[in-house]
Amino acid sequence: MSTTSTTKKITAVVAVTGLGLAVLSACGSSDSGSGDGEGSGSKTVTLVSHDSFAYTKDVLKAFEKESGYKVRVLKDGDAGQAVNKAILTKDNPQGDVFFGVDNTLLSRALDNGLFQSYEAKGSDLILPEYRVDQDKHRVTPIDSGDICVNYDKAYFSEHELAPPTSFDDLIKPEYKDLLVTENASTSSPGLGFLLGTAAKYGDKGWEGYWKKLKANGVKVVDGWEQAYNEEFSGSAGGKKAKGERPLVVSYASSPPAEVIYADPKPKTAPTGVADGTCFRQVEYAGLLSNAKNTKGGKALVDFLITKRFQDDMPLNMFVYPVREGAQVPESFTEYGPKAENPETLDPARIAANRDEWVKSWTSLVLK
Amino acid sequence: MDLARTEVAAREPGDPRAGTKPRTRPRTGTGTGGSVARLGLMVVPVAFFGVFFAYPVVAITVRGLKVDGVWRFGRIWDVLGQPDIRHVLWFTTWQALASTALTLLIALPGAYVFARFEFRGRQILRAVVTVPFVLPTVVVGTAFLALLGRGGLLDELWGVRLDTTVWAILLAHVFFNYAVVVRTVGGLWSQLDPRQEEAARMLGASRFAAWRTVTLPALGPAVAAAALMVFLFTFTSFGVVQILGGPTFSTLEVEIYRQTSEIFDLSTAAVLTILQFVAVGAILAVHARTVRRRETALRLVDAATTARRPRGAGQWALLAAVLGSIAVLLVLPLAVLVERSLDAPGFGYYKALTSNEGSLFLVPPIDAVGNSLRYALAATAIALLIGGLAAAALTRRDTGRLGRLVRGFDALLMLPLGVSAVTVGFGFLIALDEPPLDLRSSWILVPLAQALVGVPFVVRTMLPVLRAVDGRLREAAAVLGASPWRVWREVDLPLVRRALLIAAGFAFAVSLGEFGATVFIARPDNPTLPVAVARLLGRAGELNYGQAMALSTILMVVCAVALLALERLRTDLRSDRTGEF
Numbered sequence: 001m002s003t004t005s006t007t008k009k010i011t012a013v014v015a016v017t018g019l020g021l022a023v024l025s026a027c028g029s030s031d032s033g034s035g036d037g038e039g040s041g042s043k044t045v046t047l048v049s050h051d052s053f054a055y056t057k058d059v060l061k062a063f064e065k066e067s068g069y070k071v072r073v074l075k076d077g078d079a080g081q082a083v084n085k086a087i088l089t090k091d092n093p094q095g096d097v098f099f100g101v102d103n104t105l106l107s108r109a110l111d112n113g114l115f116q117s118y119e120a121k122g123s124d125l126i127l128p129e130y131r132v133d134q135d136k137h138r139v140t141p142i143d144s145g146d147i148c149v150n151y152d153k154a155y156f157s158e159h160e161l162a163p164p165t166s167f168d169d170l171i172k173p174e175y176k177d178l179l180v181t182e183n184a185s186t187s188s189p190g191l192g193f194l195l196g197t198a199a200k201y202g203d204k205g206w207e208g209y210w211k212k213l214k215a216n217g218v219k220v221v222d223g224w225e226q227a228y229n230e231e232f233s234g235s236a237g238g239k240k241a242k243g244e245r246p247l248v249v250s251y252a253s254s255p256p257a258e259v260i261y262a263d264p265k266p267k268t269a270p271t272g273v274a275d276g277t278c279f280r281q282v283e284y285a286g287l288l289s290n291a292k293n294t295k296g297g298k299a300l301v302d303f304l305i306t307k308r309f310q311d312d313m314p315l316n317m318f319v320y321p322v323r324e325g326a327q328v329p330e331s332f333t334e335y336g337p338k339a340e341n342p343e344t345l346d347p348a349r350i351a352a353n354r355d356e357w358v359k360s361w362t363s364l365v366l367k
Numbered sequence: 368m369d370l371a372r373t374e375v376a377a378r379e380p381g382d383p384r385a386g387t388k389p390r391t392r393p394r395t396g397t398g399t400g401g402s403v404a405r406l407g408l409m410v411v412p413v414a415f416f417g418v419f420f421a422y423p424v425v426a427i428t429v430r431g432l433k434v435d436g437v438w439r440f441g442r443i444w445d446v447l448g449q450p451d452i453r454h455v456l457w458f459t460t461w462q463a464l465a466s467t468a469l470t471l472l473i474a475l476p477g478a479y480v481f482a483r484f485e486f487r488g489r490q491i492l493r494a495v496v497t498v499p500f501v502l503p504t505v506v507v508g509t510a511f512l513a514l515l516g517r518g519g520l521l522d523e524l525w526g527v528r529l530d531t532t533v534w535a536i537l538l539a540h541v542f543f544n545y546a547v548v549v550r551t552v553g554g555l556w557s558q559l560d561p562r563q564e565e566a567a568r569m570l571g572a573s574r575f576a577a578w579r580t581v582t583l584p585a586l587g588p589a590v591a592a593a594a595l596m597v598f599l600f601t602f603t604s605f606g607v608v609q610i611l612g613g614p615t616f617s618t619l620e621v622e623i624y625r626q627t628s629e630i631f632d633l634s635t636a637a638v639l640t641i642l643q644f645v646a647v648g649a650i651l652a653v654h655a656r657t658v659r660r661r662e663t664a665l666r667l668v669d670a671a672t673t674a675r676r677p678r679g680a681g682q683w684a685l686l687a688a689v690l691g692s693i694a695v696l697l698v699l700p701l702a703v704l705v706e707r708s709l710d711a712p713g714f715g716y717y718k719a720l721t722s723n724e725g726s727l728f729l730v731p732p733i734d735a736v737g738n739s740l741r742y743a744l745a746a747t748a749i750a751l752l753i754g755g756l757a758a759a760a761l762t763r764r765d766t767g768r769l770g771r772l773v774r775g776f777d778a779l780l781m782l783p784l785g786v787s788a789v790t791v792g793f794g795f796l797i798a799l800d801e802p803p804l805d806l807r808s809s810w811i812l813v814p815l816a817q818a819l820v821g822v823p824f825v826v827r828t829m830l831p832v833l834r835a836v837d838g839r840l841r842e843a844a845a846v847l848g849a850s851p852w853r854v855w856r857e858v859d860l861p862l863v864r865r866a867l868l869i870a871a872g873f874a875f876a877v878s879l880g881e882f883g884a885t886v887f888i889a890r891p892d893n894p895t896l897p898v899a900v901a902r903l904l905g906r907a908g909e910l911n912y913g914q915a916m917a918l919s920t921i922l923m924v925v926c927a928v929a930l931l932a933l934e935r936l937r938t939d940l941r942s943d944r945t946g947e948f
Contacts, residue, residue: 072892074890074892076891077891077902080629080631081628084627084629084631085628085887088793088796089797091801092800092801092807092808094890094891185625186625220614223905240909355630355632358630359630362451363451366614367451367454367615
């Protein structure tokens with residue numbers, strides 16, 4: 001190769017690199033403007049959440065109009081990862097408010113000082129059973145849901161088999177190789193199901209139960225999406241993907257979702273809930289410790305428990321409101337009644353045992 | 368990346384082909400002034416590695432091991448005593464050994480064929496087999512998922528699914544590292560004089576005995592070097608195992624990620640990081656020894672004279688077998704990936720990339736392409752600057768204490784290839800978030816992390832070329848009154864231009880594909896291509912899957928174009944000696 005053409009090439013590379021840097025610095029400067037809630041000033045408030053956060057656009061727009069703040073939503077992975085990353089970055093957080101830490105992970109967030117104290121306006125209207133941390137008010141409950149085993153109605157009627165109704169049923173031989181659940185260390189329904197068994201069988205007993213469950217052919221996948229939309233034979237997604245398992249760990253609100261999203265809508269839900277297998281999950285929001293826009297953050301937390309937002313949640317995130325008098329849509333109560341007697345665990349007991357239980361569970365079930 | 372170094376090592380000065388007598392180097396260079404100048408060159412790279420590599424890694428390790436101001440070294444034994452951690456260690460090691468063995472088994476015949484046979488399309492094919500190596504691990508994982516996973520090609524044809532089995536991981540590792548063996552071993556093989564083996568046969572040795580006593584010893588160190596590199600890459604495998612392994616399989620690197628990001632057990636993550644650091648240090652040390660051993664004089668000839676057309680049924684069959692294995696193992700996964708990305712009518716998946724309706728991100732996924740290109744360009748610029756300075760400082764091989772210092776520095780530059788990228792990214796998050804280093808919310812964070820993996824490539828590409836520059840040219844210029852800057856510009860620069868371009872291309876490709884560190888620090892509103900692919904794959908639904916395939920295809924095309932451009936540069940200029948790639 002001649003020197004001239006080499007020179008041309010290197011000139012090209014230098015030019016491209018230079019151009020790239022110019023573009024970069026342009027993008028960099030605009031980024032730092034919107035990125036930190038600086039620049040455009042405290043008029044932007046940033047909500048950090050997990051991938052499942054959803055809302056009706058008009059509802060958020062109305063809040064923006066009334067409060068004068070512009071809301072930025074950052075969805076940062078699944079629930080557990082979003083919480084962990086928020087803790088790691090708490091000295092210089094990505095936003096002002098975090099939504100989506102649930103009762104199974106709450107102690108981790110509180111112990112690590114993720115949130116600062118703020119009693120939201122209207123928090124007196126939150127149903128008493130959801131209130132926690134009442135002396136410090138670091139978090140505000142926003143929604144609740146029940147993690148339950150769902151079953152594929154068609155499968156059980158075809159096989160003339162009664163669907164399971166309790167944890168005990170799941171280890172019976174007639175339900176062998178039917179259940180798919182999520183990894184308890186990576187997925188919040190997976191963890192909820194583990195905690196449900198711990199609540200039911202006690203600190204020691206749950207391991208014995210899981211040994212039997214494993215012997216009965218339980219399948220474990222990493223996340224809810226995969227379990228519900230690929231492995232489970234009863235969901236619309238699972239049917240398409242030729243899922244083979246008629247039992248899945250999901251939510252009590254999953255059956256109404258199957259109806260609401262179906263076209264045409266069936267008269268009854270294609271799936272049902274095994275009522276004796278539920279664990280109650282509550283999700284919280286809080287003002288981040290080093291929030292740059294504290295005022296906006298407070299307004300945003302207030303907004304999350306207004307009747308307007310609470311009414312909007314069920315059909316967007318398939319959860320139940322926690323505010324007195326918030327409306328649960330009819331389709332919801334009809335196709336997926338709330339669990340009658342869900343298992344619950346004292347947050348302090350979850351805090352003391354969660355990591356140890358997950359570790360034992362991982363060794364027991366995955367390795 | 369040592370493909371460069373090992374292949375080049377055989378052609379360094381002292382190589383009979385160079386046409387000059389082996390040179391003896393001046394032991395002390397241009398005197399004390401030269402040493403000081405070179406130490407000065409080292410300041411910037413050392414500072415860079417100190418601030419952006421050592422400091423974050425140490426910060427995150429300390430955070431894991433120091434609880435409430437007290438060191439918890441006891442954690443090390445606790446962690447090592449846990450059965451599931453021992454299981455991870457065991458799996459990491461044996462899958463790396465198995466991957467290495469399988470790669471050698473499949474790629475060594477390939478190395479032979481490329482070295483000794485002349486056939487149509489050899490140059491193009493040589494480039495094709497290298498494409499997988501520069502592909503991001505996320506793309507490799509996605510391609511194998513499309514082949515072996517649910518609804519994949521094998522599933523459709525025969526109902527066979529291999530994802531979440533160790534076979535998927537092993538095959539993906541072969542795919543990924545085939546080029547390491549073909550280039551490192553094949554490169555040398557093509558320069559071995561076949562007449563030596565022929566001479567042995569004339570003297571009565573059997574074909575096998577001649578090969579065993581003549582060729583094998585000469586190739587041995589190259590095979591060992593390639594094997595060690597494959598072992599290093601598979602030992603620290605992340606993206607491939609993360610995507611194909613499911614919840615049951617994890618390597619050390621994946622486990623560090625899980626302990627950090629999912630289980631939030633920072634002390635276990637810290638112990639595993641130290642463990643991986645020690646293992647990688649050992650692998651690199653053995654590798655450095657192997658490479659030094661390789662520099663012993665071999666009788667080398669021009670590669671162009673050693674290859675001939677295959678003769679006889681046996682040789683044709685071997686050629687066919689190698690081409691067949693390349694088609695099935697290397698080309699098919701990529702073809703399936705492209706096919707799946709086109710699985711919706713009218714480029715539907717590609718079109719979906721431009722909408723952020725129902726998207727995981729704040730932005731349409733296609734924006735990730737722009738983000739990635741911008742980040743990779745900045746990372747390339749940083750890597751060239753840091754790597755170029757480092758290579759310049761390392762050019763002369765010193766002896767004595769200075770030599771040891773320089774060699775230590777050389778080794779330090781290699782470490783980012785093996786130290787957990789997850790740890791680096793995670794360290795960035797907690798270490799670089801307060802003044803004067805408040806970079807957490809700055810875009811530069813991602814290119815800085817990516818540049819760390821680019822620098823070793825730059826150094827490995829530039830160093831052999833810089834070392835090959837005849838020192839007497841520099842001296843002559845200096846004697847004639849040129850300033851050091853002018854000497855560099857007039858003597859060194861023209862000789863290293865092409866190496867610089869090639870280094871830039873490599874740094875660009877690896878930055879584009881960097882996943883382990885980026886996944887932590889890329890902001891959710893500015894995802895890079897690999898991060899976007901991984902998150903789309905993590906969601907069920909046909910559209911997400913299709914978009915992941917489409918984005919992977921785009922990423923593959925960008926990387927392949929960069930590589931093919933480099934390959935042209937290389938073959939254009941085959942006659943003069945430059946670093947491989």
